[in-house]
Amino acid sequence: MPAVFDGHNDALTKDDHALIADGRSGGHLDLPRMRAGGVRGAIFAVFTRSAGGAREVQVPRDDGVVEFEPAPPVEHAMAAADASAVAGRLLALERAGEVRIARRGSDLDRALSDEAGPPVAVLHLEGAEAIDPGLEALEFWYEAGLRSVGPVWSRPNAFAHGVPFISPSSPDTGPGLTDAGRALVRRCGELGILIDVSHLNEAGFWDVARIDAGPIVATHSGVHKLCPTSRNLTDAQLDAIGASGGLVGIVFAVPFLRADFADDPDTPLSLIADHARYVADRIGAAHVALGSDYDGATIPAPLGDVAGTPKLLSALGAAGFSETDVGAIAWDNWRRVLGAWWD
Numbered sequence: 001m002p003a004v005f006d007g008h009n010d011a012l013t014k015d016d017h018a019l020i021a022d023g024r025s026g027g028h029l030d031l032p033r034m035r036a037g038g039v040r041g042a043i044f045a046v047f048t049r050s051a052g053g054a055r056e057v058q059v060p061r062d063d064g065v066v067e068f069e070p071a072p073p074v075e076h077a078m079a080a081a082d083a084s085a086v087a088g089r090l091l092a093l094e095r096a097g098e099v100r101i102a103r104r105g106s107d108l109d110r111a112l113s114d115e116a117g118p119p120v121a122v123l124h125l126e127g128a129e130a131i132d133p134g135l136e137a138l139e140f141w142y143e144a145g146l147r148s149v150g151p152v153w154s155r156p157n158a159f160a161h162g163v164p165f166i167s168p169s170s171p172d173t174g175p176g177l178t179d180a181g182r183a184l185v186r187r188c189g190e191l192g193i194l195i196d197v198s199h200l201n202e203a204g205f206w207d208v209a210r211i212d213a214g215p216i217v218a219t220h221s222g223v224h225k226l227c228p229t230s231r232n233l234t235d236a237q238l239d240a241i242g243a244s245g246g247l248v249g250i251v252f253a254v255p256f257l258r259a260d261f262a263d264d265p266d267t268p269l270s271l272i273a274d275h276a277r278y279v280a281d282r283i284g285a286a287h288v289a290l291g292s293d294y295d296g297a298t299i300p301a302p303l304g305d306v307a308g309t310p311k312l313l314s315a316l317g318a319a320g321f322s323e324t325d326v327g328a329i330a331w332d333n334w335r336r337v338l339g340a341w342w343d
Contacts (some may be wrong), residue, residue, distance in 0.1 A: 002242070002327040003112055004309055005041040005334040007249030007291030008124070008198075008220035012044050012089050014021035014295055020089075021098045028294035028305040031098060036121055037309035039110045040118040041102070041334070043148055043219060044090055045296070048074050048082040048129060050155060066261050068165040071155040079129030080137065087144060090123055101145040105339035112331065122338070124196070124219075127153035127162075133180040134189055142191050147342060149188055150196040151181050151204070154231070159184050162202040167261035171237075176203030182211060189213025195339040197221075198249075198291075201230075205237055214341045215246035220291035222256040223278045231256055235282065242283025245340065247333050249291020250275045252299040265301040267313055272300070273319035276329065285325040289333045 023032040025054040050071040059067040099121040111120035152162035159181035194220045257271040
């Protein structure tokens with residue numbers, strides 16, 4: 001079985017985060033289960049929740065549309081304090097020798113060659129509220145190991161307007177990057193910090209594409225044609241990702257896989273493979289990867305958690321992917337694109 005790199009998890013933000021090294025009794029991801037599933041690397045998200053929660057209040061509608069009230073913005077001071085604490089959890093795991101934080105492409109290679117060593121972890125901000133609009137804090141975060149940023153989660157901030165959760169819906173839901181957002185993308189390109197477009201609306205996506213700071217990457221997204229929710233990527237967006245040399249980390253979150261948008265764990269693994277197959281047929285298998293959203297969403301019950309990764313690789317094979325393609329989707333495509341941003 002090939003080694004696997006996963007593009008997104010929220011394990012650091014869970015109440016039982018202190019058990020990531022030894023093993024959690026619930027949730028989707030910890031280090032023992034990563035080893036069991038052959039997952040040698042992952043992007044670990046730092047996310048600050050809005051006051052009162054996030055994506056929890058559904059808008060009453062009688063037209064069959066599933067819509068959640070937009071989450072309120074988070075102030076920079078609150079996000080900076082919260083994100084520093086969450087990132088500190090990952091740094092503590094590195095200091096204890098449990099993970100190796102990836103700062104360059106060679107760190108990924110080391111995790112692949114040293115199978116007995118710790119897995120590699122990428123520090124990611126999901127929503128850039130912890131960075132001030134003047135970007136002074138970005139230099140600090142880079143030195144701390146930050147190598148991936150989503151300018152927004154699905155709420156507005158100083159950098160952009162996040163895509164709301166509406167199904168069915170186009171991702172064309174409002175304005176794109178602000179002046180501060182364009183400066184953030186340009187500076188991240190200069191430093192070598194990947195920009196993640198997963199929670200950007202369509203206008204923000206195209207703003208990032210025009211700046212051309214690096215390959216366009218959606219770390220945890222799905223295909224709009226198969227599941228027409230606001231969070232998924234249109235054919236035009238997929239084409240732009242392929243032309244840039246980027247990739248789509250196929251999300252495992254069931255509302256973004258299913259045509260009926262149901263948040264139902266009784267969802268077959270084949271739907272993840274279907275989204276991967278669509279992207280591969282549209283722009284090539286070199287632009288397909290995995291981006292689970294473990295511990296941040298409902299995932300298919302047949303997968304269970306990160307220890308079930310071999311079942312997913314088998315589902316990719318059943319969808320017609322060759323052994324070489326499965327290896328690229330599992331690891332090589334992430335290695336290529338992360339290296340293009342970092343090295």
